[in-house]
Amino acid sequence: MAEPTFAAKRMVCGHVRSVGGINNIDVTNKQLQLYCSSARQIYSAYLEDQKKNRSKVAAGQKRNALGDEVSEMKVKRKTLQNDADALSTAADDF
Secondary structure, eight states: OOHHHHHHHHHHHHHHHHTTSGGGOOTTOHHHHHHHHHHHHHHHHHHHHHHHHHHHHHHHHHHHHHHHHHHHHHHHHHHHHHHHHHHHHHHHHO
C-alpha cells in the first residue's frame, strides 16, 4: 500500500473512532461531501498522471531499444565491410 493511501486510511479511522463509530458520522454535511468529491478528483488526476508517466517510460524504452538496434546494425555493417575488404585484398593477392 502506498504511503499517502495508508496515511489517508489512518486519518479516516482516527476520525471515525473520535466521533464514536461509523453511525455517528453526519453524511449530510455539505463540507464533508465537497471534501469527498474533491478527493475523488485529486485521485483521478493522480491516476491520469501515473498513466502518462507509464506511457512516457514505455516510449523512452522503445526509443532506447531502437537506438540499441541501430548501434548493433552499424557494428555488423562495419564488420561485414572489413570482411569484404579482407576478402577483396586476398583475392587481388591471389
